[in-house]
Amino acid sequence: MSDQSATEAAYVVEGSEGDRWAIVVGLEVHVELATATKLFCACPNVFGDEPNTNVCPTCLGLPGSLPVLNRNAVELAMRIGRALRCTVEPSVFARKNYFYPDMPKDYQVSQYDKPINVDGELALPDGTVVGIERAHLEEDTGKNTHAGGGGRIHDADYSLIDYNRAGVPLVEIVSRPDIRTPDQARAYVAELRQLLVAIGASDARMEEASMRVDANVSVRPEGTTELGTRCEIKNLNSIRSLGRAIEYEARRQVDLLETGERVRQETRHWDEDGGRTRPGRSKEEAEDYRYFDEPDLVPVAPDEAWQAAVDANLPELPASRRARLAERAGRPTTDGGVALTVERDLDALAHAAMDAGGDPARVLTHVEHNVPVEAAGGLDPAQLADLVRLELDGALTATQAKTVLAEVIASGRPPADIAAERGFEAMDTSALEGTIDEIIAANPTEWDDYVHGDDARRGKLTGFFTGQVMKATKGQADGKVVNQLLGARRAAALAGE
């Protein structure tokens, strides 16, 4: 929170009297772990199977059944923790007791006061660092489908329950309230998602609910430090919803406070169609979950060797990949193209093409704009390097290079061959000069305007003449060279007056 003042200035909700309010956001993100089996039994952890087919006595909570902890889930939880720079601690599972039909035992096994990961951080691409309070293991619940009554349990005619999801391993990642703008919240979730996918911990799909985001939002007068009363926003189905919900909720809270009312601490649901949050149950009458240590499980205390192995097996994280790519390509670390390339997992291709001698800046430009993600696997980095070399030698224009690259990707043939076939030999300058002179002669009025007009007019006419040249040369002329030649002709004309 060291950069608080700087970031608070970035997002302000204005009150009616011109008062300025800052927002404080903390995020709780649940992710389903990509294990083969569930957290406490050997049932498959698969999304989308026929309801109630991946179940057994343990995940159905049948009398007499007992949980056995999935070692791989612990491993993935540790990976998440270490990737978020958390400390791995000896941890204990607890029971969170409450009645709900999608919960087979009517308690959830979760980590409460002794979570496996504590005190980490996540750096966002823009440099903001968001603290991570904890990232703990717990089991997922089943899934209710309420028929009738608008899909809510209270008014439903009947409900169907699918226990395939019951017992699927989750890690809940709880941020500190370090987020100050809706953009940061979006960036946090995007960055976290990318990190989780990169380390193989989760597929982190919000649309399949394998990643679920709840936002704790409060407001306070700009420049103050005391936290306001927060509301927890649930039912956020996309990163876009998250940003909209925070904006709506901040406005709602400011309006309440400005009219002398208070914010009630409660859970609110985001209504995507209505573009608003609606009250859920009030946390002021919060249920008492009667937590106590789960007596059917033993404490989890990963030894140093296991922790070291987890660290050793962590891949390079997105932040580091961005920094490395940006530096090599001569762009700022926060560059959007760099972020996109890493997010698409195309940075390895870019580095390979650079290693093969391709100019880093041009290579990155092509990877960023001209390489479809799904086709990237078929592109030989050496050919990309060759292409960039042709381009820099002046043998291909940028436009031609793009066309050739598409064909290289489709056919796998060398760029030089494709360029030759297409007749993409760069025109020599003398031929181009002749063409330009002909076009000037054919358009005397426009040329006079070009020579004597103001900058805006000349800019427009540059486009006109370049277009004419491209038309005459069937696009083979290099736009930059055309521009230079036009400038030289104008200088000569002015000198001759």
Add this chain to the structure above:
Amino acid sequence: MSDPLDSARAIAAAVRSGSVSATEVLEAHLAGIAAHGDAIAAFNHVMVDEARAAAAAVDAAVARGDDPGPLAGVPIALKDNLCTRGVPTTCSSKILEGWRPPYDATVVQRVLAAGAVPVGKTNLDEFAMGSSTEHSAFGPTRNPWDLERVPGGSSGGSAAAVAAGFAPIALGSDTGGSIRQPASLCGVVGVKPTYGLVSRYGLVAFASSLDQIGPFATTVSDAADLLGVIAGHDPLDSTSIPDAAADLGPAVAAGRNGDLAGVRVGVIAELDGDGIDADVRAQLDAAARAIEDAGGHVATTSVPAVTYGLSAYYLIAPAEASSNLARYDGVRYGNRVEGATTGEMMDATRTAGFGDEVKRRIMLGTYALSAGYYDAYYGKAQRVRTLMQRDFAEAYASFDVLLAPTAPTVAFPFGAKDDPPTMYLSDVCTIPSNLAGHPAMSVPFGAGQDGLPVGVQVLAPTLGESVMFRVAAALEAAAPLVGRAPHAAPPIGGVR
């Protein structure tokens, strides 16, 4: 065949040798159940079909020349809180009436694999909460020594089944004394093993950190044999001890030969005073003398924390039970009472499905875990457990085993302890071992003035089963003969 088949060991030997068939043994026991079963009401469900199939399988194995296992053809009674695949498992509760588990408990699998023949599911206090079997939703079990008296509980059905000769061995569960106390009241051997020695997988949970499955038998050696079959690591129970289960045979043999040379036995002073009946104290004294006669050293010792055991237990056990029994909500299995909403359905189901004692403990436990009370109640009770372990450890620095009454009284008449706290006192001598996770067993040792059996309790430290069984076997050898329970089925024997 002339030797009486009066023990599991004798039956298994005869069946393995082919001198009697498992089917003959079973039919003799089923005949006894048919004749005397209604009077005792030990069973919720007699597994006639499953038993006959199991006995036939044992006989087929013998015919093939295969060894059916150490419990070949031995009828066994199973407490009705042990899951049996396809066979009703009720916990003597209306809420689970008619429920048939899709799986066998690990202990059930193990006794079946050892050749035992399951004769039925035995009655208990609902969800194992009680000390008399009076809290069964299906009516009480009667003590084969006196039909007007309780068999103890909660494993009253298993204890009575063994005392009545319906099966030479049985399985029960012990959370605060539920094996040892009924064993004492019914005049049979009952063992609570070290926590984690026997898998709890498939035992319907009452209080998970205290529950432990153990054997009932008519003899110490049968109890040792049965424990040998059910003990050992189970990957399905995370609290199962990885490398345990020693062969108890040599220890039992030494004890039976009256050899307790060098064994140090401490009598727990705190459990040998007020609240213990004179009959019980007299037999405890006699047992101590028998130990000295066998070469053991006996002295009085103090384990101060045992006086807090009852209070701590009645916070921890109900707390865990309040959570363990939450799942009986009418959503997935068991009985359901409909309601206008899901919440009302759950309320109605639980209101109708649970008996008063279960409700009382759920409320106690819910309160003990509530925000604001947790530290004062549940937290403090957990600290008593630590204290208990420390005080026991101090005693075990000077003694190999400890000696105490199993129950403060002999079997009491129905309705004699209707006041819950008075009933709870029945377990004052047994609860400390559960809180500490230690093994303890009850051995019949004589009778009170009215001829009702008395048990004495041998306590040992974690995984101290070997020395515990040695002392128990010596007590068994030295115990005054009390004969057979008057309402038991006639002895099985001379089948051929």
